[in-house]
Amino acid sequence: MEEHLVLLLKEEVERRIQRLKALMDEKRLDGSFFHYKVDYYYLSGTMQDALLFVPLYEEPILFVKREISRAKIESPLRNIVGVDSYSEVKKYLPPLKRVGVEIDIVPFQEVIRLKELLGNPEIYDSSLLIKQLRKKKSTFEINLLEKAAEIQKKVYSYIPHVLTEGISEIELGGILEAYAKKLGHEGILRMRSLNYEPYSWHILSGESGSVVSQAESPMGGYGLSPAFPVGASFRKIKRNEPIVIDFGICYYGYHVDQTRIFAIGNIPKKFLDAHKVCIEIQNAILEQIPNGTRSKDLFDIGRKIAEKYGYRDCYLGYDPYKVRFVGHGVGLELSELPYIAQRHEYPIEEGSVFAIEPKMVFKGEGSCGIENTVVFSSGKVRIITDNDQGICIV
Amino acid sequence: MEEHLVLLLKEEVERRIQRLKALMDEKRLDGSFFHYKVDYYYLSGTMQDALLFVPLYEEPILFVKREISRAKIESPLRNIVGVDSYSEVKKYLPPLKRVGVEIDIVPFQEVIRLKELLGNPEIYDSSLLIKQLRKKKSTFEINLLEKAAEIQKKVYSYIPHVLTEGISEIELGGILEAYAKKLGHEGILRMRSLNYEPYSWHILSGESGSVVSQAESPMGGYGLSPAFPVGASFRKIKRNEPIVIDFGICYYGYHVDQTRIFAIGNIPKKFLDAHKVCIEIQNAILEQIPNGTRSKDLFDIGRKIAEKYGYRDCYLGYDPYKVRFVGHGVGLELSELPYIAQRHEYPIEEGSVFAIEPKMVFKGEGSCGIENTVVFSSGKVRIITDNDQGICIV
Numbered sequence: 001m002e003e004h005l006v007l008l009l010k011e012e013v014e015r016r017i018q019r020l021k022a023l024m025d026e027k028r029l030d031g032s033f034f035h036y037k038v039d040y041y042y043l044s045g046t047m048q049d050a051l052l053f054v055p056l057y058e059e060p061i062l063f064v065k066r067e068i069s070r071a072k073i074e075s076p077l078r079n080i081v082g083v084d085s086y087s088e089v090k091k092y093l094p095p096l097k098r099v100g101v102e103i104d105i106v107p108f109q110e111v112i113r114l115k116e117l118l119g120n121p122e123i124y125d126s127s128l129l130i131k132q133l134r135k136k137k138s139t140f141e142i143n144l145l146e147k148a149a150e151i152q153k154k155v156y157s158y159i160p161h162v163l164t165e166g167i168s169e170i171e172l173g174g175i176l177e178a179y180a181k182k183l184g185h186e187g188i189l190r191m192r193s194l195n196y197e198p199y200s201w202h203i204l205s206g207e208s209g210s211v212v213s214q215a216e217s218p219m220g221g222y223g224l225s226p227a228f229p230v231g232a233s234f235r236k237i238k239r240n241e242p243i244v245i246d247f248g249i250c251y252y253g254y255h256v257d258q259t260r261i262f263a264i265g266n267i268p269k270k271f272l273d274a275h276k277v278c279i280e281i282q283n284a285i286l287e288q289i290p291n292g293t294r295s296k297d298l299f300d301i302g303r304k305i306a307e308k309y310g311y312r313d314c315y316l317g318y319d320p321y322k323v324r325f326v327g328h329g330v331g332l333e334l335s336e337l338p339y340i341a342q343r344h345e346y347p348i349e350e351g352s353v354f355a356i357e358p359k360m361v362f363k364g365e366g367s368c369g370i371e372n373t374v375v376f377s378s379g380k381v382r383i384i385t386d387n388d389q390g391i392c393i394v
Numbered sequence: 395m396e397e398h399l400v401l402l403l404k405e406e407v408e409r410r411i412q413r414l415k416a417l418m419d420e421k422r423l424d425g426s427f428f429h430y431k432v433d434y435y436y437l438s439g440t441m442q443d444a445l446l447f448v449p450l451y452e453e454p455i456l457f458v459k460r461e462i463s464r465a466k467i468e469s470p471l472r473n474i475v476g477v478d479s480y481s482e483v484k485k486y487l488p489p490l491k492r493v494g495v496e497i498d499i500v501p502f503q504e505v506i507r508l509k510e511l512l513g514n515p516e517i518y519d520s521s522l523l524i525k526q527l528r529k530k531k532s533t534f535e536i537n538l539l540e541k542a543a544e545i546q547k548k549v550y551s552y553i554p555h556v557l558t559e560g561i562s563e564i565e566l567g568g569i570l571e572a573y574a575k576k577l578g579h580e581g582i583l584r585m586r587s588l589n590y591e592p593y594s595w596h597i598l599s600g601e602s603g604s605v606v607s608q609a610e611s612p613m614g615g616y617g618l619s620p621a622f623p624v625g626a627s628f629r630k631i632k633r634n635e636p637i638v639i640d641f642g643i644c645y646y647g648y649h650v651d652q653t654r655i656f657a658i659g660n661i662p663k664k665f666l667d668a669h670k671v672c673i674e675i676q677n678a679i680l681e682q683i684p685n686g687t688r689s690k691d692l693f694d695i696g697r698k699i700a701e702k703y704g705y706r707d708c709y710l711g712y713d714p715y716k717v718r719f720v721g722h723g724v725g726l727e728l729s730e731l732p733y734i735a736q737r738h739e740y741p742i743e744e745g746s747v748f749a750i751e752p753k754m755v756f757k758g759e760g761s762c763g764i765e766n767t768v769v770f771s772s773g774k775v776r777i778i779t780d781n782d783q784g785i786c787i788v
Contacts, residue, residue, distance in 0.1 A: 037589045037608075046620055049589070049608040066715065067606045067614070074620040101502075106588065108497040108505040109519065125503065174575040178568030181595070186622040188582075188591050194500065195431045195443070197582050201575070212461045214431075214443040220461070226440055226468040227647025227726075228580040253621025321460065332621075 009045050010076035012140045016043055016133060017060060023129045024056050024100065031055040031093070032100030032126040035110065038190055038332045039102065039130045041253060046074035051086050055094055063089050090117050100126025105192055127192075135329060135337040136351035141254065142375055145330070145353055148251035149373060149384040151183045152258050155247060156387045160394045165239055165264050169208065169232035170224060173201025176247060186250040189334045198334045200248055203232040206241035209367035210318075218317030218359050219244065219367045239265040242366040242391075248334055255334045257355035258385040259371030262392045271368040274311060274360040275391055278369040281305045281358040285326065285340065286374065286381045295344035302326050302358055314360045327356040330373055352376045403439050404470035406534045410437055410527060411454055417523045418450050418494065425449040425487070426494030426520040429504065432584055432726045433496065433524045435647060440468035445480050449488060457483050484511050494520025499586055521586075529723060529731040530745035535648065536769055539724070539747055542645035543767060543778040545577045546652050549641060550781040554788045559633055559658050563602065563626035564618060567595025570641060580644040583728045592728045594642055597626040600635035603761035604712075612711035612753050613638065613761050633659040636760040636785075642728055649728045651749035652779040653765030656786045665762040668705060668754040669785055672763040675699045675752040679720065679734065680768065680775045689738035696720050696752055708754045721750040724767055746770045 020043065024032055032054050034040040040052040044062050048071040054060040061079040064071045068082040081092060096118050101111055104127040115123065137145065155176055162175050177200050181187055189198035196215065204211070204221040213220025213230045222233035237243060246259040261267075261275060281302040288298055306315035316323050327340030330353055338344070338352050348354070353376070359369030368391070372383045414437065418426055426448050428434040434446040438456050442465040448454040455473040458465045462476040475486060490512050495505055498521040509517065531539065549570055556569050571594050575581055583592035590609065598605070598615040607614025607624045616627035631637060640653040655661075655669060675696040682692055700709035710717050721734030724747055732738070732746050742748070747770070753763030762785070766777045 035588065041621060047608060047623055066608060066610070070607065070623065074623075103502040103506075105501050107499050108495075108502045110588075111502040112497075168576070171572070171576045174572030178565070178572040181568040182562070182565045184618060186618050187595065188593060188622065194429065194504075199582060201581065213464065214441060214460060216460070224578060224580050225646045227435060228582065228644075229441055229464065229468075250622075252619045 008140050012138060013043065013045055013076050015138070017054060019133055020054060020129060021056060023132065024054070027100070027124055027129070029056060029098055029100050029124055029126075030096045030121075032129065033114065034102060034126065034130065035106045036102050036192075038192075038253070042130065042134060042332055044075045044077050046071045047253075048074070051089065053089065053093065058094070061092055063092070087117060093118070096121045098122040098124060100124050100129060102127040102130070131337055134331055136349065137331060137353050137375075138351075141331065142353065142377065144252045144254040145256055145373070145375070146384055148249045148254050148256040151180060151185055151251060152247065152249040152256050152385055153387055154183055155180045155249070156245075156258065156260055159245060159262060160392060163237070163243070163262055163264065163394050166236050168234050168236050169203045169205055169221075170201065170234060172237065173203045173232040177201055180247070180249060184251050186253070189248045189250055189255060190332065191334050192336070198248060199231055201232045202230075202244075202246040204244045204367065205235060205237040206366050207364055208233060208235050209242060209244045210361050210363050210365060212317070212321040216323060218321070218323050218361050237264065240267065242267055242271045242368050244367050244369075246371060253332050255330045255332070256373040256385060257330055257334060257357075257371055258373060258387070259357060259359070259369060260387060260389075260392060261368045262394060264394055266393065267391055270362065271366065272391060274314070275368040275370070277306065277309045277311060278358040278360060279389055281326075282356050282370055282372065285356060289348050289376055289381050290379050292347040294347050295338065295340050296342055298340045298348070299324075299326055299342050306358075311360055314362050316359060317361045318363050326358055327354050329354045348376055350377055350379070402534050406532060407437065407439055407470050409532070411448060413527055414448060414523060415450060417526065418448070421494070421518055421523070423450060423492055423494050423518055423520075424490045424515075426523065427508065428496060428520065428524065429500045430496050430586075432586075432647070436524065436528060436726055438469045438471050440465045441647075442468070445483065447483065447487065452488070455486055457486070481511060487512070490515045492516040492518060494518050494523060496521040496524070525731055528725055530743065531725060531747050532745075535725065536747065536771065538646045538648045539650055539767070539769070540778050541578075542643045542648050542650040545574060545579055545645060546641065546643040546650050546779055547781055548577055549574045549643070550639075550652065550654055553639060553656060554786060557631070557637070557656055557658065557788050560630050562628050562630050563597045563599055563615070564595065564628060566631065567597045567626040571595055574641070574643060578645050580647070583642045583644050583649060584726065585728050586730070592642060593625055595626045596624075596640040598638045598761065599629060599631040600760050601758055602627060602629050603636060603638045604755050604757050604759060606711070606715040610717060612715070612717050612755050631658065634661065636661055636665045636762050638761050638763075640765060647726050649724045649726070650767040650779060651724055651728060651751075651765055652767060652781070653751060653753070653763060654781060654783075654786060655762045656788060658788055660787065661785055664756065665760065666785060668708070669762040669764070671700065671703045671705060672752040672754060673783055675720075676750050676764055676766065679750060683742050683770055683775050684773055686741040688741050689732065689734050690736055692734045692742070693718075693720055693736050700752075705754055708756050710753060711755045712757050720752055721748050723748045742770055744771055744773070
């Protein structure tokens with residue numbers, strides 16, 4: 001890593017640990033474990049094979065199985081201890097009566113083993129703390145998100161050069177991913193889930209754009225087989241149909257999300273009209289965010305505009321597969337707090353970075369809509385994925 | 395899916411469920427749940443968002459959240475029930491006193507919820523059953539693995555056309571992945587792990603090939619950042635150095651694994667010599683498999699040949715990062731039973747498909763070695779990744 005980043009990371013990690021300890025104190029925890037690498041990366045700066053323990057009063061201890069010399073370069077933490085097995089950690093720990101563990105994601109067996117090792121302390125779900133911490137992005141993080149957005153902008157600018165009639169969705173997806181990787185895209189997107197695997201090559205043309213799948217998304221696509229039933233397929237892209245390109249980028253672990261609609265030759269007027277409504281919805285919601293409007297009310301703004309223009313049946317998908325969110329936080333995971341969603345009560349707070357994605361799905365025909373990644377800071381919302389928002393005809 | 399595959403899958407799924415029920419009976423289970431999509435795909439044919447329950451005597455029930463119409467097309471199971479939430483499943487279940495759950499991989503919180511929902515039955519780790527079942531491949535599965543190997547052979551044949559001096563590891567990785575996807579590679583590789591993410595673009599040139607990382611592998615590579623510290627990096631590939639290309643392919647969910655060594659111009663003699671020893675080790679181990687030799691003794695055959703030629707320090711990595719396996723099963727996951735490993739006692743059984751990968755790592759200089767995917771059936775071992783095994787000089 002570059003030297004100035006290492007220095008910044010030291011202060012950054014110290015602040016994160018301090019904020020975590022304040023939350024741990026509120027919850028009366030003696031300490032908290034972080035097994036999930038996305039979370040211990042946030043708190044330590046490294047993703048080497050490790051287990052992080054943060055005691056309430058002392059310094060954090062990072063137990064590293066492999067590779068400790070890299071962990072020591074990457075992480076500014078002072079207590080980095082090599083272990084062959086995580087069963088060795090007990091001797092480094094204070095007595096623990098009430099302890100945080102990420103029980104939303106760590107396997108049952110692993111939590112049971114840890115409980116036994118520690119003499120059966122009370123367990124609190126430490127994912128609740130880390131999700132709250134990660135919701136508010138620092139300047140350091142916003143800089144990384146902006147670098148991810150720069151890569152994404154280049155990818156979207158590249159699309160008109162490689163989108164041709166007859167190319168398959170998956171072939172186009174592969175070309176775009178190769179281009180993005182060359183620019184620094186890490187390839188794998190991340191989500192806090194046993195079964196949901198996000199991926200970059202979400203390219204859906206014509207009626208593919210109205211195919212629903214396992215993913216909690218208005219449109220899933222055919223995918224390549226029943227073992228990967230989402231995203232780009234072997235379908236060959238035709239003239240005069242909408243082509244949805246929803247391409248996530250990951251840089252230094254930070255995700256940005258963007259969707260643009262393309263077409264070769266022309267696009268039926270119904271998609272053009274619906275697309276304009278999606279942009280109107282996006283702008284109306286963004287305008288309200290600095291006023292402290294609650295998430296559910298922001299969601300309602302979008303729904304009402306869609307209904308006003310007669311898009312009740314296709315806004316955010318068709319029944320029974322409509323989704324109930326129009327925005328999701330982005331950061332070290334592709335989907336995290338805050339959400340702009342039907343059942344969420346909170347307002348969007350300063351420091352939030354989120355994707356907003358009003359979309360319309362016409363069953364059997366295809367989809368259109370927009371998605372941008374937005375930073376909310378200093379009282380203003382700012383789109384960082386700022387390619388032209390109109391449908392791009394090539 | 396093609397129609398003949400659907401018919402084959404019906405018989406295949408029936409056989410798998412019968413084999414599972416026999417194991418459940420041995421373990422005195424009233425039923426077993428499968429939350430992990432790789433496992434319910436094996437038992438049902440679909441990866442839509444679902445939860446599978448297999449009772450000991452009745453037919454399996456697949457509970458589907460999304461998308462049920464696709465699940466019904468993909469799966470030959472007869473009981474497919476749509477649910478909004480998995481808390482609804484109780485009303486479809488018989489009373490359960492002892493039940494299987496994949497506690498090695500399902501999050502703690504999820505298992506606790508399920509236990510409460512079911513009135514606190516005794517829990518048995520059903521991953522032990524499914525891992526045993528999946529170890530033995532059917533003809534249907536071997537056909538899919540061979541199709542994956544065909545894609546991989548094409549990718550390896552393509553490498554000499556795109557490997558040029560000065561290209562970065564990640565750029566080459568992107569090009570190969572794009573090519574593989576166009577041929578049907580699903581892009582995402584799978585492993586039963588909270589933190590370990592396998593990926594296709596494991597391309598390590600020169601000293602990159604001796605860099606260790608989080609992965610349980612003799613060589614990890616630099617990767618792109620501390621948030622993805624493995625695999626291809628921005629390092630530009632030079633003349634006269636070893637280039638390790640270890641590129642996994644996934645087709646219809648089935649993985650094959652292969653490694654070949656390339657060089658531009660020439661390669662130092664030490665790598666050529668070590669490479670020949672790796673091939674000798676591979677062949678010596680493969681020759682012993684049909685004799686029923688135990689896994690640990692197969693592992694020892696390799697170690698002894700390496701030592702005989704003076705490669706004790708670099709065989710399977712250098713200390714303290716040596717790995718203690720030289721082979722791993724492949725199938726719906728990139729690493730599964732059986733292993734050829736220092737501490738595994740069992741012999742390799744008929745129906746096994748595995749990758750064998752003797753490799754040498756010279757600290758600070760680079761790596762060489764071989765990896766092939768091998769089918770053991772009808773008393774014979776057969777390499778299905780049969781590109782030329784020598785170092786390819788371009």
